[in-house]
Structures are given as structure tokens and as C-alpha cells.
Amino acid sequence: MQCQEFREIADSYLGNELIVETNHAIISHLEYCAECRRELAARRELRTRLRQAFINATENQMRPEFAERLNTQLHTRTLGKRPNRVATVGTPRSSIRLGRKSWLAIAACLLLGMTFVMIVVRQKASFISREATTTELAKSAVTDHRDCAVRFRLAEKPIDLEAAGRKYDPVYINLTKAVLTEQGGALSDAEFVEAHSCVLEGRRFGHLVFKYHGRLVSFLVTDTGGPNIINGADSPALARLEVTPCSQLEGYQVSCFQTVRHAVFVVSDLSESENLALARALAPSVYAHITGIERAV
Amino acid sequence: MFGSASTRESLVESETRWAGFEAEAMPHAPSLFRIAMWLTRNQPDAEDLVQETLTEGLSSFHRFAHGTNCRAWLISIMYHRQSKKKRASSRLHLVSDAEEFISETVAFEPPTPQNVTDEEVLHALEHLPRAFQEVVILADVEELSYKEIAAALDVPVGTVMSRISRGRKLLRAELATYAQAHGFGRAG
Numbered sequence: 001m002q003c004q005e006f007r008e009i010a011d012s013y014l015g016n017e018l019i020v021e022t023n024h025a026i027i028s029h030l031e032y033c034a035e036c037r038r039e040l041a042a043r044r045e046l047r048t049r050l051r052q053a054f055i056n057a058t059e060n061q062m063r064p065e066f067a068e069r070l071n072t073q074l075h076t077r078t079l080g081k082r083p084n085r086v087a088t089v090g091t092p093r094s095s096i097r098l099g100r101k102s103w104l105a106i107a108a109c110l111l112l113g114m115t116f117v118m119i120v121v122r123q124k125a126s127f128i129s130r131e132a133t134t135t136e137l138a139k140s141a142v143t144d145h146r147d148c149a150v151r152f153r154l155a156e157k158p159i160d161l162e163a164a165g166r167k168y169d170p171v172y173i174n175l176t177k178a179v180l181t182e183q184g185g186a187l188s189d190a191e192f193v194e195a196h197s198c199v200l201e202g203r204r205f206g207h208l209v210f211k212y213h214g215r216l217v218s219f220l221v222t223d224t225g226g227p228n229i230i231n232g233a234d235s236p237a238l239a240r241l242e243v244t245p246c247s248q249l250e251g252y253q254v255s256c257f258q259t260v261r262h263a264v265f266v267v268s269d270l271s272e273s274e275n276l277a278l279a280r281a282l283a284p285s286v287y288a289h290i291t292g293i294e295r296a297v
Numbered sequence: 298m299f300g301s302a303s304t305r306e307s308l309v310e311s312e313t314r315w316a317g318f319e320a321e322a323m324p325h326a327p328s329l330f331r332i333a334m335w336l337t338r339n340q341p342d343a344e345d346l347v348q349e350t351l352t353e354g355l356s357s358f359h360r361f362a363h364g365t366n367c368r369a370w371l372i373s374i375m376y377h378r379q380s381k382k383k384r385a386s387s388r389l390h391l392v393s394d395a396e397e398f399i400s401e402t403v404a405f406e407p408p409t410p411q412n413v414t415d416e417e418v419l420h421a422l423e424h425l426p427r428a429f430q431e432v433v434i435l436a437d438v439e440e441l442s443y444k445e446i447a448a449a450l451d452v453p454v455g456t457v458m459s460r461i462s463r464g465r466k467l468l469r470a471e472l473a474t475y476a477q478a479h480g481f482g483r484a485g
Contacts (some may be wrong), residue, residue, distance in 0.1 A: 011465050012458075015436060042409035046469070047437050050422065053415035054331065054438045059340075062330040066344050070326065071319075073348070076357055078315040220373055248327075272440050 001029040006036050010043055016273060041214060048215070048269055052251040079214060085107045137203075137222065138247035138254045141265035144200050145218035145252060148207055161206055164197030169223055170297060171262060171290045172197060172206040178210055178289035179219050179282055187281060189213055217268040219282065221290070224263050241287045243280045245272055255279035299370070318358050322351065325368045328439060329375060335434060336379050350375040369445035376449045407473040421471040429464030436461050 006029050012018050013026050030037050054060065122283035148158070165172030176195045180187070193209040193216070208219040246256040246265075253275035257265045264286060329350055333343035354361075354371050361370055422430055435446045443461070447454040 008462075011462065015440075042411050043469075045411060046409055046413065046418070046472070049413060049415065050418050050433075050468075054422075054434065056415065057419060060331040060334050062327050063340075063344075064346075070348055070351065071323065073316055074318070074323075074351055077352065078311050078318070078355065133370060138341060172328045216451045225438075 001025045003029075003033060003036055004225070006030075006033070007039065010036075010040055014040070014044055014047060044213060046202065048271065049270060052269060055248075056251050107252065129270050137224075137263055138256065138265060139249060140200050140222075140254075141205070141218070141220045141254055141267050142201060142247070142249045142252045144198065144205055144207060144220060145216075145267040148196075148209075148218070149199055150198075158196035158198040158207070161195040161197050161208070164204070164206065168197065168204055169206065169221075171221060171223075171293045174295075175206055175286070175289065176208055178286050180210065187278070190217075212268070213270065215268055215270055217266065217270070217278065219286075220265040220267065222263055222265075223261055223285075224258070225261070241283055243276065243283045248272065257283050257287065259287060259294055261294050262290050264290070314358060318355050321363075321367050322354055322358070322371060325371055326351065328368055329371055332372060332375060332434070332439065335430075336375075344377060346375060349378050353378065366441070366445060368439065369441050369449065372439065372441065373445075373449040376451070380409075380451070407470065409469050410472045410476040413472060413476070417472065417475060421468055421475060424471050425464060425467050429460055429467055432457055433464040434459045434469060435464075457459075 009018060009022065009026070012029045013023065018026070029230040030040065159167075161172050163174060165175070170270060176192070180190060180192055189212055191211040193211060195206075197204060197206050199205075203222055210217055210219070241257060243255055243257040245253065247254040252267050252269055253272050255276045255278075257264050257279070264283075266275060266282065268275050268278070270278065326347060329347045330343060333346040333350075334340070337343045337346060341458060353374050357374075361367065421432070425433070431450070432446060434448065435441045436443070441449065443454050443457050447457045447462075450457065
């Protein structure tokens with residue numbers, strides 16, 4: 001492949017729009033062409049910058065009042081379409097003539113209906129609560145990444161990750177190894193920066209910082225104290241490795257997965273697809289590491 | 298019996314539908330608003346467009362193929378609504394000859410400038426013809442695939458590919474020119 005040809009398709013390469021063979025041709029070209037490597041890095045940076053600039057532009061921010069109103073209107077619209085909740089028993093006249101058995105039947109139905117509605121409402125409340133927990137955790141992860149990895153501005157001095165592992169949570173022990181050296185060489189471009197444990201809004205995180213494609217990436221693990229908050233499964237037995245993009249806050253992408261007792265977040269200003277691909281590459285070794293310890297403890 | 302079974306079914310159905318929509322579609326509202334702002338250029342119109350889009354999305358949510366890109370689906374609805382509103386002006390999908398000509402004139406491509414600021418990137422983007430801005434935003438900001446963009450804009454994939462390529466090229470050229478004139482950035 002020639003440099004000119006590379007430059008023509010470099011953007012499609014960044015957007016994962018090329019077929020495998022062309023990707024290989026590009027990787028081979030990049031191995032020996034430093035100029036094109038620089039150009040690719042510059043284009044990647046421009047793309048990230050454009051994305052952040054557009055997302056963070058003041059005029060592009062949705063008003064919270066509008067968001068709330070929209071949510072309420074749509075919700076009301078959905079429920080507004082349901083039939084009247086009060087059971088219709090013929091005409092008002094005929095209802096007067098109902099016998100005792102019929103009244104008992106109506107009472108039983110109402111009781112059944114009320115029980116059913118309560119179950120639905122409780123399920124819904126539980127769903128909302130889980131969603132809120134995930135959002136809150138993702139928000140904490142982004143704050144941690146921003147303050148701890150990017151700005152290094154912390155209210156409390158962080159402690160060494162291995163020491164925190166011995167004192168607070170054993171999954172922190174050898175976590176760095178699980179993240180950076182046991183993922184089967186998927187991240188040849190990753191460069192370790194540091195590892196520590198920090199407390200944010202009363203929650204302890206194991207925090208690994210590394211550079212990937214020249215961008216700062218945070219890998220955060222926290223004990224959720226309970227099963228399955230991210231995907232809403234109800235039983236620890238249902239825990240399975242599923243990496244998903246879980247949030248997009250302040251221009252940072254958050255991908256997450258969970259084990260029975262832990263939530264794991266990958267935060268960066270890479271694009272959504274790059275951040276997700278990175279999280280998916282790291283997930284198997286980390287999942288095995290954490291679940292191994294959870295089973296043993 | 299007495300209609301209560303169907304009442305319960307409807308209630309459960311509505312709750313389930315809303316829960317699914319809330320979890321799958323509502324998180325894309327900020328993204329829809331950004332695009333609506335770009336399309337309408339003013340906040341009240343953008344809010345109206347987002348509301349119309351999500352309302353239509355909610356009523357046809359049963360047609361959404363789960364596991365596919367919900368944001369792309371909603372953006373498609375938004376473009377459809379907007380193009381219905383603006384059909385008379387034909388502003389959305391047509392690229393004027395002059396714009397095509399501008400894009401063709403970028404023969405030499407300088408190295409991509411580095412260390413540019415948010416303001417400089419947005420400034421450069423603003424200087425692109427709207428048809429090119431549109432595809433660059435959908436591809437590089439909203440991360441839609443070529444196919445998804447083609448579906449949203451109702452144009453062939455080939456057209457999307459060529460517009461994106463030209464749009465990105467124009468953006469880099471615009472930034473390089475701006476960098477030279479204002480002395481920012483560092484050519485790579």
C-alpha cells in the first residue's frame with residue numbers, strides 16, 4: 001500500500017468501515033511508515049476533538065427542565081392510552097341489580113388487580129432504582145477519571161492498589177496484571193501510568209490509569225455490595241460477562257460490566273466504539289480474576 | 298371477566314413498553330437534541346423536533362428491531378420529520394453544484410493539524426457546506442455507520458461515503474488554512 005492510498009482510506013479505517021483484508025494492509029503499511037502513523041494519530045485526535053467540541057458546545061446542551069418535561073409527557077402519553085383502571089360492570093343501572101356472588105367476584109377481581117398493579121409498580125421501582133444506581137456509579141467513575149487521572153485533583157490521598165487490596169478488597173491484588181498483561185496481547189499500544197485506590201463520594205474504587213492510543217484511560221473497579229446492578233438480573237447465579245456502553249458524561253465514554261459483587265468501568269475520551277472495544281478486550285481476563293476471588297472469599 | 302383481565306394486560310403492556318423505551322431510547326435524547334439544534338439552529342424548534350421524534354418513536358417502538366442501533370433509528374425518524382417540514386426548501390439532501398465544486402478543489406491535502414482547540418474545530422466545521430457538515434457530524438460525532446447515515450438521509454451509501462470523505466478532507470484543509478493564518482496547531 002502506498003501513502004496516498006492510505007490517506008484516502010485512513011478515516012474509514014478509524015471508523016471501522018473497512019474489510020479485514022484492507023485493515024491488514026493498513027496495519028502492514030503503518031508498521032514501516034512513521035509519517036502515516038503520525039497522520040493517523042493526528043486524524044484520530046481531530047476526530048476526538050471534533051466529537052468533544054460538538055458534544056460539549058453550550059448551545060447543544062439540552063435544558064434539564066425540557067428533559068424532565070419530555071420524560072413526563074411521554075410517560076403520561078404511554079399510560080394515558082390504557083383503558084380505565086376501574087372495572088366496567090355493564091351500565092350503572094345493571095350494576096345495581098348485581099347479586100351477592102357477583103359483588104364477591106368483583107371484590108376478588110379488584111383485590112387481584114390491586115395486587116397485580118402493586119407487583120408491577122414494585123418491579124418498575126426496582127428497575128428505576130437499578131438504573132439510578134448504574135447511572136450514579138458511572139457518574140462517579142467519570143468524576144474519578146477526570147479528577148484523579150486527568151487533573152490529579154483529589155480530596156483524599158490515594159493509596160497503593162496492592163496495599164488497598166490487602167486492607168479493603170482482595171480483587172485489587174494483581175488487578176494491574178489482570179488488566180494489562182493477561183489480556184492476551186490485545187492491547188499492544190497500552191502504556192501503564194499508575195494504579196491506586198481512592199474514595200469518591202464515600203465509595204472506594206480500585207483505579208488503574210493507562211494510556212491507549214495516546215489517550216488517558218481509567219479502569220475502575222468497585223464493590224457494589226450486592227448482585228447484578230448493571231443489567232438488572234435478579235440473582236447472583238445469572239451474572240455473566242456482558243460489556244455494554246453504559247454512559248456518556250462530560251464528553252467521556254463509559255463502558256461497563258459486572259461480576260456478582262463488583263462493577264467495572266472503563267472511562268476515556270476515546271470514541272464510543274473505541275472505548276467499548278477496549279473494554280471488551282480487557283473484560284475476559286479481569287472477569288476471570290475478579291470472579292475467581294469472589295468464589296474463594 | 299368484567300374487563301379486568303384486559304385492563305391488567307393493558308397496564309402491564311403499557312408499563313413494559315414504557316420501561317423498554319425509557320431504557321433504550323430516552324438515553325439518546327441529548328444526542329437527538331444536538332442534531333436537532335444543528336438542523337433547526339434554534340432552541341425552541343430543536344426542542345419541538347426532539348419531542349416529535351420521541352413521540353413518534355414511542356408510538357412505533359414495536360417496530361424497532363432490538364439489538365440494532367436505537368440512536369440511528371431515532372435519528373432516522375428525526376430526519377424524516379424534518380424533511381417533511383422542510384421539503385419545500387429542499388435544504389437537507391441537495392448539494393449544490395457550487396458545493397460539489399468546492400469539495401473537488403481540495404486536491405492537495407496538507408498534514409492534519411494537531412493540538413487544535415474545540416473552538417477552532419467548531420469554527421472550521423461551520424465553514425463547510427451544510428451537506429458535508431451533516432455527514433461528518435453523523436459519522437464522527439454521533440458514530441453512525443455509513444449504512445445508518447444513508448438510511449437516515451435517504452441517499453445511497455455511495456453518496457454518503459463520498460460526502461464523508463470530502464467533508465473530512467475539507468475540514469482538515471480548513472483547519473490547516475486557519476492554522477497557517479492564525480499560527481495555531483502543529484502540523485503533524
